[in-house]
Amino acid sequence: xxxxxxxxxxxxxxxxxxxxxxxxxxxxxxxxxxxxxxxxxxxxxxxxxxxxxxxxxxxxxxxxxxxxxxxxxxxxxxxxxxxxxxxxxxxxxxxxxxxxxxxxxxxxxxxxxxxxxxxxxxxxxxxxxxxxxxxxxxxxxxxxxxxxxxxxxxxxxxxxxxxxxxxxxxxxxxxxxxxxxxxxxxxxxxxxxxxxxxxxxxxxxxxxxxxxxxxxxxxxxxxxxxxxxxxxxxxxxxxxxxxxxxxxxxxxxxxxxxxxxxxxxxxxxxxxxxxxxx
Numbered sequence: 001x002x003x004x005x006x007x008x009x010x011x012x013x014x015x016x017x018x019x020x021x022x023x024x025x026x027x028x029x030x031x032x033x034x035x036x037x038x039x040x041x042x043x044x045x046x047x048x049x050x051x052x053x054x055x056x057x058x059x060x061x062x063x064x065x066x067x068x069x070x071x072x073x074x075x076x077x078x079x080x081x082x083x084x085x086x087x088x089x090x091x092x093x094x095x096x097x098x099x100x101x102x103x104x105x106x107x108x109x110x111x112x113x114x115x116x117x118x119x120x121x122x123x124x125x126x127x128x129x130x131x132x133x134x135x136x137x138x139x140x141x142x143x144x145x146x147x148x149x150x151x152x153x154x155x156x157x158x159x160x161x162x163x164x165x166x167x168x169x170x171x172x173x174x175x176x177x178x179x180x181x182x183x184x185x186x187x188x189x190x191x192x193x194x195x196x197x198x199x200x201x202x203x204x205x206x207x208x209x210x211x212x213x214x215x216x217x218x219x220x221x222x223x224x225x226x227x228x229x230x231x232x233x234x235x236x237x238x239x240x241x242x243x244x245x246x247x248x249x250x251x252x253x254x255x256x257x258x259x260x261x262x263x264x265x266x267x268x269x270x271x272x273x274x275x276x277x278x
Contacts, residue, residue, distance in 0.1 A: 040113035057168035150177035162188030194228035231255040
């Protein structure tokens with residue numbers, strides 16, 4: 001499989017170098033890339049095993065070209081239960097073979113991968129996204145283009161996971177295995193949420209949002225990444241403006257999720273202990 005993917009990468013780079021028409025026969029390699037994404041054989045980004053991730057910019061470039069290969073047309077078949085819509089990309093429709101449960105009107109675009117055991121409630125998953133085994137995408141949660149969601153993750157109702165297609169080298173949003181993302185949370189601009197972290201309801205994380213660890217005697221600030229097993233709630237910090245001092249959003253790390261064999265039991269105990277709204 002690695003050799004096949006390396007061959008695809010070379011073909012995409014060659015296509016980009018020649019400046020060929022996306023709709024030409026040479027552009028068929030782009031269809032191969034999107035098909036590999038849809039089957040989970042290829043990812044926009046993948047873990048390196050040491051906590052870092054590699055972003056494949058060429059895959060993002062292929063997604064952008066894929067849009068240029070297609071026209072906006074009517075799709076769907078209301079007579080068979082598939083709603084009609086007017087778009088460039090088809091939606092996934094192989095849920096039975098993929099062992100994925102999709103509750104209407106949940107929608108995943110072709111080119112997004114949903115692993116076995118995923119439950120897609122009436123939410124949305126965009127092209128290039130990867131969703132790991134047994135993850136719950138709850139009602140009105142959205143997973144943006146190229147976002148990387150691990151296994152056993154819970155995206156609660158109304159969660160917004162942002163998409164990152166451009167620039168191609170930019171890191172996507174990453175939610176690692178076992179994380180719990182509370183209702184109405186927003187995670188965008190390539191923020192990385194570590195393994196088994198818990199975000200309380202309405203936490204907003206952008207690339208510039210202050211993340212403040214308040215567990216010790218001195219507050220520790222960072223941006224862009226939530227450490228593994230952290231328990232996080234929304235907060236505010238003062239900021240001076242010409243008109244005066246006002247509170248701006250931040251994320252407060254207030255505790256740590258305990259290690260336990262039964263992850264669900266551990267989560268419930270953690271939420272009760274820290275009185276975190278979900």
